[in-house]
Each structure stands twice: as structure tokens, then as C-alpha cells.
Amino acid sequence: MDPTKKIGLSLFMFLLGIVLCVAQTKKSKGDLFFFQYEYQKAVNAYEAQLANGTLTPKQFLNLADSYFQTNNFEKASEAYLELYKQDTLMDGHHYNKMLQSFSKTTDKERKASFLATMSTDFPKELMENMDFNNQLLQSESANSGLDYEIFNLAANSSQTDFAPAFYGNKLLFSSGRQHNKKLKYEPGNEGYFNLYESTLQPDGQITAIQPFEQVANSSFHKATPYYSNKLNSVFYVLSNTQNGEMAFDDNGKNALAIGMQRIGGAFQLLLKDLSTSFYYPFYDDATGKLYFAADFEDGYGGTDIYFVYTTNGQVMSAPINLGPRINSPGNEIAPYVFEDSFYFASDVFYGLGGMDIYKANIEKGGFGIPINLGKGINSEYDDFGFVIRNEGEGLLGYFASNRTGGKGKDDLYGFKVDEKPGLKTITFKGKIVKPYGRGETVSKAVVRLKDNTGELLAETYSDEEGNYRLEIPWISAVILESTAERYSTFKKRLSEEELQELSNSDSYNIQISLYDDLVEEKEGQKVVKMDKFYFANSSIQLTPEIDAQLDKVVTFMKAFPDAQLRIETYTDSRGGSSTNFKLTQGRSDAIKKYLVGQGVPATSILYSIGYGEDKILNNCTNGVFCIETLHKQNQRSLIVVLNDNVLFD
Structure with a gap:
């Protein structure tokens, strides 16, 4: 991988921004090279300082980052680990780089040990995301991918080609191919990034490539376009300028802004901060949200994905972070929404390589777990800038990658597929x-x-x-x-x-x-809650009204099958004592028969007892005159829960 470039990582500012050294600040050679993104030269200079004993802790961290950016992961991991032991300067973003370094070496056990130590310091969403993706990538679905072929676009250059975007029957993209030899971006040894348009062919290839003339001409960076069909506008990033020249903050830094160009109309600058770069705008026609990546101080790592509310593209709110379900200690870039799925790229440490493409379901109130799209779309290298749309009876998509076998530093790749790519969950x-x-x-x-x-x-x-x-x-x-x-x-x-x-x-x-919703206290014992019902005089026949109440017992037993029951039936004092015993026993047996017939196990009904007139609840005993209402108080059936006190032990 070309060590001078990593789209979407913290080095993304190397590609799309310039840091100048401020005259009043004295810097070492290592610092000069580091802030000009000359990382191998920075390594040489910092190592010389280290040998002389003049390297500060901050410069040692810069040296670790320089090792990382030049793919010297063995030295990077050792440097990060040393800084971690000293408990200085390291933050979540550098922890992510350290874990990536461990992953790219044979020191995977050290990565596991570090994660076990630091897991409580990471957001729980990050650990859930990690566990799920590790499980997913090892599952059977990881090896049963969709039937599609990824193809390199023949029109790729020997420079950097990335950030594809659909534009009707055309494809827009960004490129460092040098169309003006006078305008050269020295750190990348290529032209300033510019926007290009091309014509889509039936096979997914592109032809008729030329600079995209619908946006204003600039001598500096223009990149990562997105076309909104609803607004008929192109959103893109561009270098901050003033009076035709680059504009710098007080520290000599040039950053990237987001602009919106209405096709055939006016240009509008949407998001600008001389000290902060904005990357990869995406406008969601359905919601009016403008998504983008930025490295604000309140983020979770490097670049995080944010959105702002807009009215027809006009920004109407402060940036809102998508939160720890999407953003990680690494870098997240290139948001894209398609059919209730949120796609983005991340270099979080548990991926397949450098930067991987993930898909999260858009749900009410947030997002589902971001899912790695798996091998094919993703590789051990950087894969990012994913776009997809319906095309004919299937889907057509594009993304960028610096995987082996390409023509330049980053190449555009296309694919056709019958259904949305991604491991099935x-x-x-x-x-x-x-x-x-x-x-x-x-x-x-x-x-x-x-x-x-x-x-x-x-x-x-x-x-x-x-x-x-x-x-x-x-x-x-x-x-x-x-x-x-x-x-x-x-x-x-x-x-x-x-x-x-x-x-x-x-x-x-x-x-x-809830158990307590289905039972109540009656006569000093727990019984299944039913409305009171009555048998006909001298009858043991169940009625539909009685059946409806007994169905509550059936429901109760389905919910709590370990309950043990006793059926108790009582009558009033009218009639002979032996007759009343026989009547209530018949009624209890009829209740049991119905319950068993409705699926209640007979073994769950330990007793079915008729008590006759043994337990009169009022003064209506033999020989006492009572009105019908008072007599009916004594006519009752109870379904007692015998093991209530131990049911939940």
C-alpha cells in the first residue's frame, strides 16, 4: 500500500488538506516532515532524535503514527504499547491504531490481552459491535456470499481514483490524475483532486471521462461528490480559499469545506471551519439530512459521521454525532443510505483490513449493529466509498479500494448483484x-x-x-x-x-x-383470578359462561405450567348435607374434566374436592332465613394454587 495515502483514515487530511509550518513555531525536522505527511522522512528524522535523546513524548507519538502510516506495524505496535505503559498522550484513536498494528502482526494474543484489560473503558456498543462481527465473520454465512463479480474499471488511472457517485446515466468520481501540469499537489506527487464525470456502459464500465464542468473551477482540491436528484444539486468538498488563494487558520492549516452546486444555478457554501475538515457529504432526499465525516473534539475517535438538518440543502442545525453504534475509536467516512440501510467505511480494529465497508439497518430511534460486508467487497486493504442503486432486475454498485492488482493508488471497482451485498443476519x-x-x-x-x-x-x-x-x-x-x-x-x-x-x-x-395479575387472595389462599360464576340449581353441567371463566385457568396453566392446583367447590346451606357434598363433588369433577380437555395436565390437578356446605361464609346456615343474594355468596368454585409459596424459588 502506498504509505503516502489512506483515504478516510486520519491521513485523509493529507490527501485533502495542507498544513503549513508557522514561522514563529520552531519545529524539528521530524515535525516538519510529519506535518507535511512525508512519513518515511519523519521516521528517519525522529529516530535520529531518539538516538540523541531529544525526542519528546509528543514526537514519540508522532513516530508511532509514522511507523503506522508506512506499514511498519511491528515498530508501531511496540511504540504505541510503550506510550500506553507510560499512560501519556494515548487516546481512543491511538488505541485503535495499536490494536490494528497487533492485528497486522503475529501479536494477536497481545491484542486479546489488551482488549480484556481495556474493554470497560470502551463504549458498550463498540464491544457489542466487535463481538457480533467476530461471530458473523466466523459463521457459515461468511462463506456463502452472493453470486457477483467485482471488476476493476478500465478507466482507472495510475493515480488516485475514488468516491464514485451516480449522476443520472453518468458516474461522478474524484481523481488525482493531473489534467493541469501547473497544478500539482507535492505531498501526493499527483494533481490536486478534481471531480470527473463519465458515461455508464451496460457492463458497468465507464467511458468518455472528462472534468465535471458543472461546478466552479478551482486550482485546489475538489472531491467526494454526491448528486441529489431531488435538489438537482451536487454536494462536494473543496479547499478553503480566499480571493482565489488558499485560506489558513492561525496554525497554518488549510481545511476542507462542503459546498452545494445547483446544476445550472448558484453555488452555496454549507459547512466551513478553517481548523476542521469536512469529508464525504451525502444528502438524503427522503429526510433532508446532510451526512458527512469530520474530526470534531467531541467525537469518539478520528473522523466520525455526523449529520445536520437542512431545508432544501440549507443547513438548519448544529452537527449531530451518529453515536457509538456507528462511530468508533477509529475513522468513519463515506456515509450512504440505500433502502433503509446505512452504509459507511471504518478502520475500526476488528475489521478485515485497513478500512472496511459496513451496513447498519436504519431503525426507529437509531441504527442496528453495523455489519461487515465480508470478503469480496472488503479485503485486507482499504475499501471505502460504497454506492449502490437498482439497475434493471438487479443492483449496480461501485466502491474504491487500494487492493492489489489495481492500476493506481486507489482504483474504482464495480459490481452487479441480484440482492444487497452483506453477510446475512x-x-x-x-x-x-x-x-x-x-x-x-x-x-x-x-x-x-x-x-x-x-x-x-x-x-x-x-x-x-x-x-x-x-x-x-x-x-x-x-x-x-x-x-x-x-x-x-x-x-x-x-x-x-x-x-x-x-x-x-x-x-x-x-x-x-405477570403471575400477580392472574392470581388473587381469597379465603386465606392464593387462587386463580376468575369472575364469579354459578351452576344451575342442582346441576353439575357447565355453561358457556362457566367455560369462559375456566379458560382463564387454562391460560394461567399455559403461562405457569409448574403450578399445582386444587379445585374446591362449595354450595349454600339449602338442601341436605349429603346431597350438597355429592353436588359439589360432581361440579369439581366437571371442572377438572373441562380443564384436562383444554390441555391442562391431569397431573397438575392434585385434588378435585367438593366441600358441600361445610364452609359457609356468612350467617346463612341451616335454619336461618336469608335472601337469595346472601345464599349465593356461599355458592362458589375456587382454583387454588397449592405451591404458590415455592413456585418462584
Whole structure:
């Protein structure tokens, strides 16, 4: 890999910006080379200082970064590790570089050891992303990719070609090919980046390449275009200038701004900060959000992805960070939205190589776990700038890469495919709810996914609103479970066909019952909650009204199958004592027969007893005159939960 360039990494500013040395600040030769992106020369100069004992800690960190940028990962890892031991200067971004260095050497055990030590210092989302992608890349779906062929574009130059963007039947892109020999960007030894247009061919190749004349001419960098069909405008980055010359901040730094050129209309400068560069604008026609990458101080690592709200492209808000589900201690660039999927590139340490392309599902209130697109699209080198659209009966896409076999420093690659690329996963999301029709949700419920052998695949807990989300690599069958304290246990085995249906569903709600909602205290014991019902006089026949109440017992037993029951039936004092005993026993037996017929195991009903008139609840005993209402108080059936006190032990 060319050590002078890494699109999208912290070195992206080398490609698209210039840092000048300020006269009043005395710098060493190593510093001069480092800030001019001459990294091998910086290594030589810093090593000389190190030998002389004049290297400061900050310069030692610059030396580590220079090793990293020149692919000397053995020395980079040792330098970063030494700085880590000294507990100075290292931040999340440099931790990411250290972990990358470990990955690119034989010192993978040291990487695992470091992660075990530092995992609590990283955002939990980062660790979840890492665990999921490691699991995914080792799963069977990682080796069963889509049937597509990636092809190098014949029109690539020997310089840098990157950042493809669709423009009707054309393809826009950025390139360092030198169309004006007088304008040369010395650090890259190529022309200043410029925007080019080309004509798309049926096979995905491009022809008729020429500078894109729809944007204003500039002697400096113009790069990373995106065309909005809704606004008929091109968004792109350009060097900050003033009166036709480069503009610098107080430290002598030239940064990149984002501009919008309406086709055939006016140019508008959207985002500009002399000390901060903005990269890879993407305008979402559906939401009016303008996404971009930048290295603000409040970020999670190097460049993070942000967005601003706009009205027809006019910026209407401060930049909003996409958060730790998307952004990492590394560098994230090149946002792109296609059919509810958010694509971007990242050099986070758990990828396949330098910079990989990821896809995250766009969900209400945020994003799903970013998923590595896998081998093919990604390689052990830098892969970035992914775009895709529907084309005929399939899809057409492009991206840039510095993988081996190319024509230049970075090349454009194309592909055609029947469905969206990416390793296949299955997502479970929805709410944990009570099944009583009142819309009550359950917080802090555990949700587990297991394979057919019972091995745990993933686990989460519902939030305060009852929401849950789990995502796993594709599997042909899975067991879904959920429960909470004093709640029933939901358990369902889902076949491959059911999982396919689930993948097309917006949500999958899980119902669990709270034990205390289904039972109540009566006569000093816990009973299943039912509305009171009555048998006809001298009858043991169940009625539809009685059946409806007994169905509540059936529901209870399905929710809590370990419950042990006793059926108790009572009558009033009218009639003979022996007759009443026989009547209530018949009624209890009829209740048991119905429950067993509805699926309640007979072994769960330990007793079925008729008590006759033994337990009168009021003064309506033999010989006492009472009105009908008072007599009916003594006519009752109870379903007692015998093991209530030990059911949840």
C-alpha cells in the first residue's frame, strides 16, 4: 500500500488538506516532515532524535503514527504499547491504531490481552459491535456470499481514483490524475483532486471521462461528490480559499469545506471551519439530512459521521454525532443510505483490513449493529466509498479500494448483484407485552436466542418501554425465549420458513404474563383470578359462561405450567348435607374434566374436592332465613394454587 495515502483514515487530511509550518513555531525536522505527511522522512528524522535523546513524548507519538502510516506495524505496535505503559498522550484513536498494528502482526494474543484489560473503558456498543462481527465473520454465512463479480474499471488511472457517485446515466468520481501540469499537489506527487464525470456502459464500465464542468473551477482540491436528484444539486468538498488563494487558520492549516452546486444555478457554501475538515457529504432526499465525516473534539475517535438538518440543502442545525453504534475509536467516512440501510467505511480494529465497508439497518430511534460486508467487497486493504442503486432486475454498485492488482493508488471497482451485498443476519425486535389487551409493556425482561442444542446465541433485556432488539448471524432454526421476575416464560422454536417471514416483518412482539395479575387472595389462599360464576340449581353441567371463566385457568396453566392446583367447590346451606357434598363433588369433577380437555395436565390437578356446605361464609346456615343474594355468596368454585409459596424459588 502506498504509505503516502489512506483515504478516510486520519491521513485523509493529507490527501485533502495542507498544513503549513508557522514561522514563529520552531519545529524539528521530524515535525516538519510529519506535518507535511512525508512519513518515511519523519521516521528517519525522529529516530535520529531518539538516538540523541531529544525526542519528546509528543514526537514519540508522532513516530508511532509514522511507523503506522508506512506499514511498519511491528515498530508501531511496540511504540504505541510503550506510550500506553507510560499512560501519556494515548487516546481512543491511538488505541485503535495499536490494536490494528497487533492485528497486522503475529501479536494477536497481545491484542486479546489488551482488549480484556481495556474493554470497560470502551463504549458498550463498540464491544457489542466487535463481538457480533467476530461471530458473523466466523459463521457459515461468511462463506456463502452472493453470486457477483467485482471488476476493476478500465478507466482507472495510475493515480488516485475514488468516491464514485451516480449522476443520472453518468458516474461522478474524484481523481488525482493531473489534467493541469501547473497544478500539482507535492505531498501526493499527483494533481490536486478534481471531480470527473463519465458515461455508464451496460457492463458497468465507464467511458468518455472528462472534468465535471458543472461546478466552479478551482486550482485546489475538489472531491467526494454526491448528486441529489431531488435538489438537482451536487454536494462536494473543496479547499478553503480566499480571493482565489488558499485560506489558513492561525496554525497554518488549510481545511476542507462542503459546498452545494445547483446544476445550472448558484453555488452555496454549507459547512466551513478553517481548523476542521469536512469529508464525504451525502444528502438524503427522503429526510433532508446532510451526512458527512469530520474530526470534531467531541467525537469518539478520528473522523466520525455526523449529520445536520437542512431545508432544501440549507443547513438548519448544529452537527449531530451518529453515536457509538456507528462511530468508533477509529475513522468513519463515506456515509450512504440505500433502502433503509446505512452504509459507511471504518478502520475500526476488528475489521478485515485497513478500512472496511459496513451496513447498519436504519431503525426507529437509531441504527442496528453495523455489519461487515465480508470478503469480496472488503479485503485486507482499504475499501471505502460504497454506492449502490437498482439497475434493471438487479443492483449496480461501485466502491474504491487500494487492493492489489489495481492500476493506481486507489482504483474504482464495480459490481452487479441480484440482492444487497452483506453477510446475512436475522433481527428480532419488538416489544415485550402483557397479553391482556391493555397495551402494558414489560421492562427488564430477558430475551434469549438459542440454537437447536440449547446453546445461547444472544441475550438482551427490554428497556423501560418494553423494547428489545437482538441480531445474530443467519441460522436455519432458533429458539426464542423471554421471561422476567414473577412472569411466565415465552418459548418458541422458529423454523427456517418462519425466520424468512420474520426477516420481512417490522416487529415481533413477545407476550409474557405477570403471575400477580392472574392470581388473587381469597379465603386465606392464593387462587386463580376468575369472575364469579354459578351452576344451575342442582346441576353439575357447565355453561358457556362457566367455560369462559375456566379458560382463564387454562391460560394461567399455559403461562405457569409448574403450578399445582386444587379445585374446591362449595354450595349454600339449602338442601341436605349429603346431597350438597355429592353436588359439589360432581361440579369439581366437571371442572377438572373441562380443564384436562383444554390441555391442562391431569397431573397438575392434585385434588378435585367438593366441600358441600361445610364452609359457609356468612350467617346463612341451616335454619336461618336469608335472601337469595346472601345464599349465593356461599355458592362458589375456587382454583387454588397449592405451591404458590415455592413456585418462584
